[in-house]
Amino acid sequence: MFFYIKTRGIVMNRLDSISFGKIVQIREQLLKLQATGKKVYRLESGDPSFSIAPHITAAIEKALHDGKTHYIPNNGIPELLKALSQKLYNQNKIKVTENDIFVTNGAMHALYVVFQCMLEQGDEVIVPEPLWTEIGENIRLAGGVTVSVPLTRQNNYQYSYEDIVKKITSRTKAIFVNSPQNPSGAIVPKEELQRIANLAAERGLWLVCDEAYEDLVYEGEHYSPASGLEGYDKAISLYSFSKSHAMSGLRVGYIVTTNKSLKERIPKLLRCTVNGINSIAQWGALAAVTGPRDHLNYMLSEYRIRREIIFNAASEIPGIIPFKPQGAFYLWCEVEPQLLQKLQIKSVSQLSDFLAERGIGSAPGDSFGISCANAIRFAFSCSTQQVTEGSKALKEILMQDK
Numbered sequence: 001m002f003f004y005i006k007t008r009g010i011v012m013n014r015l016d017s018i019s020f021g022k023i024v025q026i027r028e029q030l031l032k033l034q035a036t037g038k039k040v041y042r043l044e045s046g047d048p049s050f051s052i053a054p055h056i057t058a059a060i061e062k063a064l065h066d067g068k069t070h071y072i073p074n075n076g077i078p079e080l081l082k083a084l085s086q087k088l089y090n091q092n093k094i095k096v097t098e099n100d101i102f103v104t105n106g107a108m109h110a111l112y113v114v115f116q117c118m119l120e121q122g123d124e125v126i127v128p129e130p131l132w133t134e135i136g137e138n139i140r141l142a143g144g145v146t147v148s149v150p151l152t153r154q155n156n157y158q159y160s161y162e163d164i165v166k167k168i169t170s171r172t173k174a175i176f177v178n179s180p181q182n183p184s185g186a187i188v189p190k191e192e193l194q195r196i197a198n199l200a201a202e203r204g205l206w207l208v209c210d211e212a213y214e215d216l217v218y219e220g221e222h223y224s225p226a227s228g229l230e231g232y233d234k235a236i237s238l239y240s241f242s243k244s245h246a247m248s249g250l251r252v253g254y255i256v257t258t259n260k261s262l263k264e265r266i267p268k269l270l271r272c273t274v275n276g277i278n279s280i281a282q283w284g285a286l287a288a289v290t291g292p293r294d295h296l297n298y299m300l301s302e303y304r305i306r307r308e309i310i311f312n313a314a315s316e317i318p319g320i321i322p323f324k325p326q327g328a329f330y331l332w333c334e335v336e337p338q339l340l341q342k343l344q345i346k347s348v349s350q351l352s353d354f355l356a357e358r359g360i361g362s363a364p365g366d367s368f369g370i371s372c373a374n375a376i377r378f379a380f381s382c383s384t385q386q387v388t389e390g391s392k393a394l395k396e397i398l399m400q401d402k
Contacts, residue, residue, distance in 0.1 A: 041390030044361030059287030076103030107240035130368035185325020
């Protein structure tokens with residue numbers, strides 16, 4: 001799938017056009033500061049602060065003791081696939097069999113696999129903007145082209161049927177949906193998701209639904225768009241254990257598709273990239289799916305507390321306009337020019353560097369799209385103490401007289 005071009009005698013690889021990521025650069029800056037003994041606040045990273053639940057830990061330990069450390073089926077262990085098919089039916093209202101599910105090395109790997117298997121050179125994918133950086137990068141790695149639908153504060157960062165339909169061309173291959181959304185925390189209402197899903201079906205387009213934050217909903221309920229498209233085989237759903245179950249380091253996600261072509265291609269790419277996901281992690285995932293859900297309720301209650309702390313703090317800072325997230329664990333803020341002028345800073349990207357130098361993590365808006373240069377994202381997935389202290393430090397730094 002990779003191609004090479006020659007520019008002034010230099011051979012270029014497709015990967016040369018992919019960014020290393022501003023968020024990663026900020027993280028590295030913070031870790032260097034931390035190594036010198038300075039207090040840092042990890043508000044840049046979407047990594048849940050919680051340990052995995054005891055019953056998941058027990059399942060992992062048992063799998064180790066039972067010697068379940070050898071090669072496993074390419075698509076996932078049968079026990080997990082069966083449990084996921086039941087979870088999808090009961091929780092997401094999506095009716096599939098074990099043969100329609102493919103376990104991946106986290107949701108990012110799922111995105112990579114889906115776009116590589118689905119796209120051809122020049123195919124267009126309609127996406128919301130702001131957009132999590134790695135989604136666009138994975139589309140481009142597969143030879144695709146992102147076509148952005150700008151989301152605005154005035155419209156509560158809503159992804160809408162009306163805006164999407166205007167972007168459809170003869171080259172459109174897919175519509176991408178992410179709700180709850182990273183980075184805005186917005187949730188697309190059920191009725192709007194149904195309209196978008198029906199639009200994809202009417203136009204014969206792929207519908208790629210990233211539902212990594214399905215269990216992190218503060219208002220209303222999560223809706224899976226594919227649930228209303230039974231029989232339409234171009235609806236793809238992607239899930240992760242990283243956010244819901246705080247299993248980010250175990251790297252388990254999964255793809256759900258009934259499409260015959262994709263079901264033939266996906267196993268090939270799984271074999272060529274990972275050749276089966278970590279066996280022990282899959283037994284842990286099985287326990288997460290079939291075991292108690294008390295830890296989910298506890299984490300959600302803590303995230304609610306953190307959301308209030310950081311939203312209230314940001315609301316008090318002149319020049320910062322925060323959007324109260326309905327889901328996920330991010331606070332998306334617009335930055336007004338007067339704040340940058342007061343700090344003698346030229347851009348929000350420089351503001352992120354300015355904060356990082358003082359131990360506060362963030363992600364500048366231009367990491368999520370060219371129309372987002374006046375925005376900044378803070379994550380409240382770190383501990384409640386970190387969010388509390390980091391929010392206080394943020395206020396002190398941005399409200400100081402320059």
